[in-house]
Amino acid sequence: MNIKVDSRKIVPGNTFVALRGNKDGHTYVLDAIKNGAARVIVEEGLYDVETLIVKDTRKYLEDYLYENYYNYIKDLKIIGVTGTNGKTTTCYLLHECLNNFGIKTAYIGTIGFYINDKIRELNNTTPDILDLYELLIECKEKECKYVVMEVSSHALSLGRVETIKFDYALFTNLTKDHLDFHKTMDEYKKTKIKLFKKLKDKGKAIINADSQYKNDFLLPGVNNITYGFMSSDYQIIDYNVSKNNSKFLVKNKSTIMAVTTNLIGKHNLYNILSTIAILSDIGIEKEKISKIFESISAPPGRMDKINYKDNTIIIDYAHTPDAVINVLIAVKKLNPNKIITVVGCGGDRDKTKRSEMAIAATNLSNHVVFTSDNPRTEDAKQIIDDMINNLNNNNYEIEINRKKAIIKGIQMLKKNDILMVLGKGHENYQIIGTTKYHFDDKEVVLENI
Numbered sequence: 001m002n003i004k005v006d007s008r009k010i011v012p013g014n015t016f017v018a019l020r021g022n023k024d025g026h027t028y029v030l031d032a033i034k035n036g037a038a039r040v041i042v043e044e045g046l047y048d049v050e051t052l053i054v055k056d057t058r059k060y061l062e063d064y065l066y067e068n069y070y071n072y073i074k075d076l077k078i079i080g081v082t083g084t085n086g087k088t089t090t091c092y093l094l095h096e097c098l099n100n101f102g103i104k105t106a107y108i109g110t111i112g113f114y115i116n117d118k119i120r121e122l123n124n125t126t127p128d129i130l131d132l133y134e135l136l137i138e139c140k141e142k143e144c145k146y147v148v149m150e151v152s153s154h155a156l157s158l159g160r161v162e163t164i165k166f167d168y169a170l171f172t173n174l175t176k177d178h179l180d181f182h183k184t185m186d187e188y189k190k191t192k193i194k195l196f197k198k199l200k201d202k203g204k205a206i207i208n209a210d211s212q213y214k215n216d217f218l219l220p221g222v223n224n225i226t227y228g229f230m231s232s233d234y235q236i237i238d239y240n241v242s243k244n245n246s247k248f249l250v251k252n253k254s255t256i257m258a259v260t261t262n263l264i265g266k267h268n269l270y271n272i273l274s275t276i277a278i279l280s281d282i283g284i285e286k287e288k289i290s291k292i293f294e295s296i297s298a299p300p301g302r303m304d305k306i307n308y309k310d311n312t313i314i315i316d317y318a319h320t321p322d323a324v325i326n327v328l329i330a331v332k333k334l335n336p337n338k339i340i341t342v343v344g345c346g347g348d349r350d351k352t353k354r355s356e357m358a359i360a361a362t363n364l365s366n367h368v369v370f371t372s373d374n375p376r377t378e379d380a381k382q383i384i385d386d387m388i389n390n391l392n393n394n395n396y397e398i399e400i401n402r403k404k405a406i407i408k409g410i411q412m413l414k415k416n417d418i419l420m421v422l423g424k425g426h427e428n429y430q431i432i433g434t435t436k437y438h439f440d441d442k443e444v445v446l447e448n449i
Contacts, residue, residue, distance in 0.1 A: 001137070003064065004032070005130050012036030017061050017130075018043070021158070025057070058159060065133045066163040073136045076144065078164065079278065080151040082195045083172025083208075085323045087125075087150040089263075089271045090172060092299035094148045094278060097292050101284055106139040108132070109150035110317075111299055111426050115142055126155030129162060136164075154181065156194045168281075169195045170206040170274055171217045175322035180350040189213055196222065206277050208270065209235075225281065227273045234277045236269060243312075243334045250276060257286055261293040264303060265330030267323075301425025303327065304442065308449045311413040312336070315441050317425025319346065319373070321356035324422060328364035336418040341365040342409045343422040344402070345387055347378030347431075354386040362393035365420070367412065370398050371405035373423045374431040402430065406444045421445065 003015045007028040010016055016032035018025030018041065029040055029047060039050040041057055054060045079094060081087045088110045095107035099116050107114040110125045113135060126149065127135060139147050151169075155161055174189055196205050196219050204223045207214055209232035218224050226232035237256070239248035246264055250257040250273065261272055272293060279289050298304070304315040318327045324343065331339060341361050345354045361368045370387055372380040380400050388396070399405040409419045421441045424430075430439035 001069075001130075001134055003061075003130070004037075005061070005128070007032035007035060007037075010035040010037050013038050015039040015041065017041040017057050017064075019057050019061065062129060062159070062162045065129060069133055069137060070163060073133070073140050074165075076136060076140060077146045077167045078136075079146065079148045079168040079170065080161070080166040080195050080198070081148070081170040081172065082151045082153070082156070082192050083170075084175045084320060085318075085326065086172035086267065086271050086274075087152075088299055088317070089268065089302050090170065090274055091148045091150050092302075093271060093275045093293075093296060094146075096296050097275060097279055097284075097289075098146055098148075098282075100292060100296070101279075101288065103146060103282075104142075104144045105146040105148060106135075106142075106144045107148050108135055109148075111301070115139070115144060124155070124160075125150050125152045126160050128158075128160050132160060132164070151195050153188060153191045157181070157191050161195075161198065164198065165200045165203070166195070166198050167200055167203050168206060168278055169199055169203065170278070171196070171208055171211070171214075172270065172274065173208055173211050173322070174213045175320060180348075189216060193217060193219070204281060206274055208274070210270075225277055227277045228270070234273055234280070236273060239266075239269060241265065241330070241333055252280065255286065257290050259290055259293055261296070263293075263298050264334070265326060267326035267330065268298070268303065299426070301427070301442075303330070304425070306442070306445055306449070308410070308413065308419075310415045311417045311419065313410070313413075313419045313421065313445050313449070315421045315425060315445065317427075318343075318422045319357075319424075321353050321360050324357050324360045325364065327420065327422065328360065331418050331420065332364060334418065336416055337414065338366040338412075338417040339364065339420065340367050340369070340409050340412050340417060341420040341422060342369045342371055342402075342405050343420075344371045344373035344380075345383050345423070346374045347376035347380070347383055349376075351386060354383065355388075355390045358387035358391050358396075359393075361422075362391060362395055366395065368396040369405045369409055370396055371402045372400050372430070372432075373402075374427075374429075376431050377433060380432075402439065402441075403444050406441065407448050410445065410448050 010032045016037040098105035112121050113119045209226040209228035227234040235251045237251045247260050306313040318324045370384045428440040429436045
């Protein structure tokens, strides 16, 4: 593709589009020209190369990509998943299942870009529109039939998926997160709903019937399919969760499907159930669907279990109040002697959830070690102070150094205890200030057991 929005990626003969955003692309026009840009698309200014001045460079880019490339990718079956929690696991399950069924499928999301195996990391859960088109073109060139992608609220708000049409749009849930960006839950919800207005003419919406917001997502004129524990098209009518697996029954119309999975936690049953709804709608035989989950694992950093003596250590990405509650309730049902939790909150992000996460952690754990997450440009101690500000419980201690906090948690394990290391999951870095340092929760655990 000979059009770029990053001046560093320009090669001689390329066109550079100066987008406005957190950084103004107009600041980098001269860099792009220095690197060989033969043409620049801008909203102002005249340059020594061919210059096209437009009212809105982002709208120009959207139109350019649609007119020149959408026809090539339009036959891809695109599944978009949105919601506060569960996007990564649901997308990953769909990716793994479809490929196991012989349907070549790509995954785009938080843990990277996959076609069967991981191809590379991505900078954002949902890449910006130019990067997204390049990925979809790569999927087409590699003969993928389906693409499963996480669609974040930031992506929907910032126009990263404009001109893309979806075959399926799936809603997982909506709980408090990103209010530093969206300001209110109502705005957050309205942004998520945008995905369901981007369905193809015969596209289908897969909606969590148990969400308090379900009616907001059940748009008129759309082919809606519901799932959940309450009355729905795909309903879990019985379930049992143990330390090693989960078993449940799914009712759809007059048929009942028995499913066994090594994923634990009620929240994961929702992820699997929505996956079942799409696989069934695609036309996969129910007998095959029923058996596939026995061999499908969770994505990296999602309820990632490590056995240590008579104890279990679980690493999970839970970084919202609802996610913390879900994973801790899940392990509580396993009847351990003690639950020890190591958790922090990210800096430069929604501050309103900090105390809620601390309350959830201390309410559902025997002991909590509060530590740093990705403090970014905030002071790590101040973040923890925000967490414990409204805390009435006293079953916690503070260890700002995350490595020391994890080691401390391991040392507390006795017999049949569970250590939860929450917040970073698959991430192999820690952002302190504006610098990204190598740090991997799982590596720290394995080095210290």
